Amino acid sequence: MNRFFFFLLFSCLLFSCSPMKKAVIYKETSNIGEVKLFKNIENSELNYNTLYSKKVELSVDINGKENSLKGMLRIRRDSFIWMSVTAPLGIEVARIYLTPDSVKFLDSYNKKYLLTDYGFFYDRFGISISFSCIQKILTNVYFNLEDCSSSESRNDKFKFERTDNDYVLSNIQKRAINRKIKKFFKKKRKNKDFALVLQKIHIDPEYFRPYKLTLEDLEEDMGITAVYIDFKDINGKIFPEKMIFSSNFDENRIKVVLKLSRLEFDVNVTPTFRVPAKYKQLISSTE
Numbered sequence: 001m002n003r004f005f006f007f008l009l010f011s012c013l014l015f016s017c018s019p020m021k022k023a024v025i026y027k028e029t030s031n032i033g034e035v036k037l038f039k040n041i042e043n044s045e046l047n048y049n050t051l052y053s054k055k056v057e058l059s060v061d062i063n064g065k066e067n068s069l070k071g072m073l074r075i076r077r078d079s080f081i082w083m084s085v086t087a088p089l090g091i092e093v094a095r096i097y098l099t100p101d102s103v104k105f106l107d108s109y110n111k112k113y114l115l116t117d118y119g120f121f122y123d124r125f126g127i128s129i130s131f132s133c134i135q136k137i138l139t140n141v142y143f144n145l146e147d148c149s150s151s152e153s154r155n156d157k158f159k160f161e162r163t164d165n166d167y168v169l170s171n172i173q174k175r176a177i178n179r180k181i182k183k184f185f186k187k188k189r190k191n192k193d194f195a196l197v198l199q200k201i202h203i204d205p206e207y208f209r210p211y212k213l214t215l216e217d218l219e220e221d222m223g224i225t226a227v228y229i230d231f232k233d234i235n236g237k238i239f240p241e242k243m244i245f246s247s248n249f250d251e252n253r254i255k256v257v258l259k260l261s262r263l264e265f266d267v268n269v270t271p272t273f274r275v276p277a278k279y280k281q282l283i284s285s286t287e
Contacts, residue, residue, distance in 0.1 A: 029167060029205040034160040037167055037203065041142050044208035046237060050269045051075040051139060054262035058085065061255040069093070073138075073260065074269040081135060082271040097273040100131040104273055107282075113275045114282040140228050140240055142201070142210050158201075166211070167203040172196060172218070195219065207231055207238050222249050234263050 053073040060067050071085040081098040095106040105114040121127045136143045158169040174194050195217045202212040216223035224247045228240035241263070246255040
């Protein structure tokens, strides 16, 4: 258990180009336009104050080596995201506590902790991410992956397509790559300052929720995918009980599966985060 584990939980929430088989049979799409689609998406967004999953099954597969963990997840909308991760014997190995302006991580296995902000992700891994972005990913809310660090969505830049099974919003953008990725291409003896990125958002025609999000570098074997399946009606609220996040970067393949059960909405949830006196602080400065 180290900083890579912490990075893994969040890096797989954002990029992929590996194909995923649909696990749900969707009803036929109706002939609606883009404006009507976005209106339906807005009206179908999950309406909640809190989310509480008393049981989370977490599977992490890195290049074919799989580890299984369990935990609990608590979310208070626009306030905090809290997650406790335990080993198979029930011993807590990690605790995560996110607020809109802070990131706190407790590594119980190595007796270390991290107190930082969201700039940590860019400084350390070259990934721009925000509390709002993570919250939307975990609650199956529509958002623009390229605008993950912004509260505004640029819907007019998307190409709209209606298929037999879903609605697809896609765009291709030429994006400047950050210094972390530049180091990767330098090692491969490639001079690359820009990436041609394809983004796709697949919308379910019954629930008008995103069920698959992809971000793919069209010129390299790099990308991330988020897939939502097993949608259930939980006291009038439609929510996917299974989320699959996969990433591929060069020859590395990572897949994280979250299975949420014993879900409750709008119940009282509180975060608990205490750093024991003997724990050592992880340095969050840039390399």
